[in-house]
Amino acid sequence: MLKVARASLHKWEEPIISGTSGSGTVFFSGCNLKCVYCQNYEVSRGKGKAITANELADVFKRLEDLGAHNVNLVTPTHFADDIIKACDIYRPSIPIAYNCGGYENPKTLERLKDVVDIFIPDFKYSDNSLAKKYSNCPNYFEICTKAIVKMRQLCPADIVEGGIMKKGLIIRHLVLPNALDNTKGVIDWLANNMSKDTYFSLMGQYVPYGEANKFPKINRKLKPLEYKIAVNHALKQGLENTFIQSLESATEEFIPDFDDKSLIY
Numbered sequence: 001m002l003k004v005a006r007a008s009l010h011k012w013e014e015p016i017i018s019g020t021s022g023s024g025t026v027f028f029s030g031c032n033l034k035c036v037y038c039q040n041y042e043v044s045r046g047k048g049k050a051i052t053a054n055e056l057a058d059v060f061k062r063l064e065d066l067g068a069h070n071v072n073l074v075t076p077t078h079f080a081d082d083i084i085k086a087c088d089i090y091r092p093s094i095p096i097a098y099n100c101g102g103y104e105n106p107k108t109l110e111r112l113k114d115v116v117d118i119f120i121p122d123f124k125y126s127d128n129s130l131a132k133k134y135s136n137c138p139n140y141f142e143i144c145t146k147a148i149v150k151m152r153q154l155c156p157a158d159i160v161e162g163g164i165m166k167k168g169l170i171i172r173h174l175v176l177p178n179a180l181d182n183t184k185g186v187i188d189w190l191a192n193n194m195s196k197d198t199y200f201s202l203m204g205q206y207v208p209y210g211e212a213n214k215f216p217k218i219n220r221k222l223k224p225l226e227y228k229i230a231v232n233h234a235l236k237q238g239l240e241n242t243f244i245q246s247l248e249s250a251t252e253e254f255i256p257d258f259d260d261k262s263l264i265y
């Protein structure tokens with residue numbers, strides 16, 4: 001059953017996604033991964049309201065009317081069919097972004113090719129032992145890298161106009177505490193397999209959340225030195241379009257409030 005936890009204008013995405021007016025985020029309930037540290041823990045475990053494809057199409061329209069630069073589908077993978085249906089009912093004139101965990105089936109991506117303008121996959125792990133431990137996903141690296149290659153094939157060129165992305169690919173990586181080799185592996189794969197001007201968002205905003213308190217190594221925020229080492233590695237590898245965060249964003253205030261009454265859904 002199609003379920004949505006929140007839809008609103010969101011200003012804390014990468015600048016080419018949020019722009020000045022905000023990104024029209026739609027947070028879907030549930031997730032095909034179950035990361036123990038999920039920053040949207042309750043939502044990835046199912047919190048949200050049932051909605052029809054017609055109502056979802058209406059949400060797209062309202063976000064567009066509010067001036068969103070894009071419709072940003074967050075954790076959409078398990079609702080791909082409903083999303084395609086909603087876009088058949090109403091196709092907004094603003095770009096549609098597919099903001100996912102990176103564990104994607106290339107056949108599903110192929111079906112989305114006429115719907116999605118911008119892919120924003122996570123690339124969480126180069127180290128499958130961490131993928132197994134924290135996301136119960138022992139083949140994450142192989143699946144994610146194939147999915148990223150497919151997304152690049154579906155969106156071969158990045159188009160940014162007036163500082164806002166219209167089409168393209170942004171790859172995200174959340175640096176985890178005590179896991180710099182994992183981060184370096186992600187960066188190295190990107191440097192060796194993608195063009196050096198690929199948009200890469202190196203996120204330092206990790207806060208222990210969800211079940212992170214059961215895993216001592218990730219039960220703290222990132223140290224500034226850890227993030228600096230990660231950033232330096234990306235620069236050393238020549239990833240020239242890397243978004244870097246201020247570690248001040250590593251607070252729970254930046255986790256969306258799913259009970260906020262001002263939401264449009």
Ligand code: SF4
Pocket residue numbers: 031032033034035037038039040041044075100101
């Ligand atoms: S992929 Fe993202 S939304 Fe899904 S459980 Fe992991 S961190 Fe949460």
